[in-house]
Structures are given as structure tokens and as C-alpha cells.
Amino acid sequence: MWFMRQAGRYLPEYRALRANKNGFLDMAYDPVAACEVTMQPIRRFHMDAAILFSDILVVPHALGQHLEFVPGVGPKLEALETANDISRLSFNKIHDVLDPVYGTVANVRAALRDEGFDDVALIGFAGSPWTVATYMIEGGSSRDFMKTKHMAYSDPQGFGAIIDLLVEATAEYLTAQVDAGAEALQLFDSWSSALDADQFQKWSVEPTKKIVDLLKAKHPEIPVIGFPKGAGVNYISYIAQTGVDAVGLDSAVPTRWAAEHLQPKLPVQGNLDPFSLYAGGEAMDLAITQILDDLSGGPFVFNLGHGTNKDTPIAHVERAVELVKNYRVKK
């Protein structure tokens, strides 16, 4: 069990640390602060895994794209207007920029050992190329991904060059996370839902497969969890073709369907609605028990279907952890 965005604003100790930093990137690139933040939910809840505190947009940042996090708005990037604009980017210095992240990984690994959490796994992560590309082309968050989808349809070669650059950079970045101490990796394809089935094949499945192949060539022992959020029926092709070792389920995936169609092929992870956690109460207890009943018969990692909401009461997280830890698999 672990929770996406288990380190974050719903924790007072996070907010206290964040108040002393000069914005989000300042914290993400500080190996001491980012390690501390990563450790906070482990100390509180003894989750089974720590997930590196960072952001998927450090990769375009490391490629040379201007990035800032505007409070109350979100990430702002200097948008790529056309595919030619990748000439502004450069692969050469990514490790210079990302070095503090590797430092965080190493620090967390040491902290887990030093603080007696030898049973806690350390998960590294990155964004999938499609999802990261949407931010690079829209210049930030988007509702409809208009510019990205237009480029993908009208200039598939140029868009493919952006995706290829991200495949290379992401594989390098994740490999370096493993070298620094990450024991598993998750690939977040948060905006899979925007792709039709053919485009999903082209811009999610194929790039993910390339990244997994590159990773496995160097670290065959490291499990990779793919999370094609909102992929719906396309979860089927995703698990059949990408080579991921496990798959994260968003909350819309019916757990009984996943038990029948996905879990026989690989471990599944998920998928409590973060809004259920936020609301708590008996409904949350029932939702958690239902998920456990449906999925604990096979290889399963309990998680949310999306990141923890910033207003989630800590007592609800405590209750969820207690329920999962005390659950006994029905025979």
C-alpha cells in the first residue's frame, strides 16, 4: 500500500517545510528538503512504499524549457509553438539539472535505512512522454489539449520527434534514479484519456514500450508500474503491449472487471477515489473493503485512483491505512 501524492499539502509538516522554501521547484531540487517531504508520510502512516517527491515537469526543465510554478495557477512553461522549437532544447545537460533529484533518491534510501524502515520500498517516477508533451506544447495545464492534439494530428513526424526526445530523456532519468537507489518506478500517463484508440497506441503504448525496453536493458530487476490514467478500455492494449510489470488503475476502472481482465496478467494497483478518502465515513470504509474484496485475491497494491486531495483530513488517511493493514484476504 501507498498513496499517490501521499507527501503533500494535506500534511501540516509539509506545509511548514514548504513555507520556508522559495516556491515548488526550489523544494523539488533541494535533496534535503525533498527527502524530508518524501519521508513525512512514511513516519506518520508507515506506508509500504515511499515515492520520490518531485514533479513530472523536471524533465522538460532539464531539457532547457523554461518552467515555473505559479502559486494558485500551476506550472507555466515557455510553450513549444511548433515541433521545430525542440531545437531550443538540449539533451546534453539533463543530468546536471536533475542531479539534485538523484541526490533526493539517495537521501531517502539512506533515511529509510537509518530510521528503521527497511521494509519500505522506494519508488521513483517520471511522466510518460504524451502527458509531459501536453505541458510542453500547451505551456501548462490544459482542459482540451487543443494545441497538442492538433500538432499530433497535423504534424505527426514533428510531434514524434518531441515524443522520441522525451523517450530518451525519460529512460535516462529513470535509469539514473535506479542507480541512485530507486527500487521500483512508476510512469504517470495522466492524460491518456485525451487520446483515441489509435493515437493511444502511437503516443502512449509505443513510447512506453520503448522506455520500458531501455530501462530493462540496464535494470531488468526493477519493476515498472504503468499508470495510463483514464485509458478505459485501452488498459487492455496497454498491459498487453508496453511490457510494464504492473498497472495502476484510475478510479473509473471497475475492480471486478480489472480482476477478470487485467490481474490474471499482471499485478494491479489502485484505485480508491481520492474524493472518497477526502469525504471519509462509512462510505469510505465500504469502498475500501469492496476494492480489497475484489482485488486482494491476486497480486495487488492498494492505492488511490489519483493523487491525494490537498484538503484530505489526516484522520481519514489513518483510517484507510488501518483498514488495509488489518484486512485479511478471504479464501
Place this chain on the structure above:
Amino acid sequence: MWFMRQAGRYLPEYRALRANKNGFLDMAYDPVAACEVTMQPIRRFHMDAAILFSDILVVPHALGQHLEFVPGVGPKLEALETANDISRLSFNKIHDVLDPVYGTVANVRAALRDEGFDDVALIGFAGSPWTVATYMIEGGSSRDFMKTKHMAYSDPQGFGAIIDLLVEATAEYLTAQVDAGAEALQLFDSWSSALDADQFQKWSVEPTKKIVDLLKAKHPEIPVIGFPKGAGVNYISYIAQTGVDAVGLDSAVPTRWAAEHLQPKLPVQGNLDPFSLYAGGEAMDLAITQILDDLSGGPFVFNLGHGTNKDTPIAHVERAVELVKNYRVKK
């Protein structure tokens, strides 16, 4: 064949008419202007169906919720802060407010006959309760539906009262559209994707079934097309349980999967990505042909997977219509 949002801003004749009106609602409540706009794509492309020009938010407006369309922003409503705020709403006058919409339906029916489009069906529509409720509670468009989901989880009874009110009003509204001349109906559940499988059952499937039952009691002959956009795997429970006569597929539904799992049970409609239409070219031709190859072996209505993009070149629509009209089903 018809296209969602086939009447709209990509047409110069629409923009010309719109320029003379005092905002979107002024046009939607003008039976002459709304009829004219509904007819425009029929005259240009001879689509097989005309879809009433209106908006899903006229129902909360008719219930007494303040509504305006802010240019460049979208709809703004006086948000319901808690479920108790439905005491501000009233069922009694909905037909007074919605009467111009029924006038539009009658006008379109007459225009189709008068202009020689006897083969063109007239489709009425409404939003599904869940989707309409998100606007009523968020006060407009939303990215994450935070307030709505929080209310649905933390006050399911109160939220259920809002949904029940919308069920009644929507059934009344659609029945009146049929009385005025609509020959088929579509229910747009545009934000289905935000619901986990249990909540989808509760807030999409069950209310839809109630509306369909109410409609069928009065007009058993009128087909109802359900469109649970982004429902993914939950399309299965939706078609099994709601009683809809046909189902609209968003672009993420793989057409071969739909041919195997949905189309044997009911007619399907969809699902060209509007961004493919926007981009055009050979890729669009291939995408259209693929959809036709996969789905024309069974009962099928060609459509988009979402509304027509406002910047779509008219030549692309012409090309798409030509391809679909000239397609011959493979034996």
C-alpha cells in the same frame, strides 16, 4: 450520420447570425434564430439528422438558477453551496422558461419539411443529471469537480435530491421536446469520466434509467441515445442497465471493442476524434474509413466522439461527409 455541435462557430453563417444576438442565451431562447442555426449544417452538408440548437444548462436555468454565458470564459451559474440550496429552485415554471426551446423544435420540424429535408431526423437533447449537477454546484465549468464530488460523497442524500429534481425536470423537458416534434433524443453525460464505478452506477446509470423509463411511459416509440462520455469500461454496465436504445461512443472507445461488446446489443454512434476532423488530410480519411470498416457491419450512426471544434475547416467536414456517404459496407 450527424456531428455533435454540427451547428456552431466553425460556420461563417453561424457567426454572422450570432453577431446580431445579445449573447448565447438570447440566441438559444429565440425560436427563429435557434431554428435557423439548427438548419445551417443541414443545408450545407445534408446531414442525416438535425440536432436542436440549445444548451444543457437551460434546465437549471428553468429551475430558477441564475445563468449567464461569459464570452471567453463559459457558463457562470449562481452555485449551489449545499444541497439545501435547491430550496431556491422551483419545478413549477420550467415550461414557461423552456417554451422557446419547444418553439425551436416545432420551427425546425416545419423547416425540414418546407425545405425538402423529409429524410432528415430531428434530435432533441438534454444533459444527464450528473453532468448538469456539476455545473450547478461548481458554478460553471470545472477541471476536477471538487465540490460536486465532495457533496456526492459526504451528503449523498442531499446530492440525491438534486439529482432527483434533475431527473424529473429532464424527463419533463424531453417529453415536451417530443411533443413539439423531436423524433429522437440524446442524453449527454459529458462528465461521466469523473465517476468511479460505484458512483457511476449511482449518479449516471440509475438516473438515466429513471429518465428513460419516464420518457418511454409517454413516448415508447422515440429512441433515446445515451452518451456517457469517457465512461470507459463502464460503457458495459451503462448499456446493460439504463434502457437506452443506442449509445454514443467517445473517441477513446476502441471501435473493434465496441463492435464486439456493445454493438451486438444495441446501435452505436461515433466516434471520430474532432481533432482528426480539425487536422484533416490523409490521416482523417484513414481514421474515418477505419471506423466505418469496424462498425458499419451492425447498426451504426457515424458521428464524432465529442463536439465539432470551433476552428474546424469546412472543407474537412465536407470531405468527411463525402467519405461516409460514399462508403459501401464490406460483405
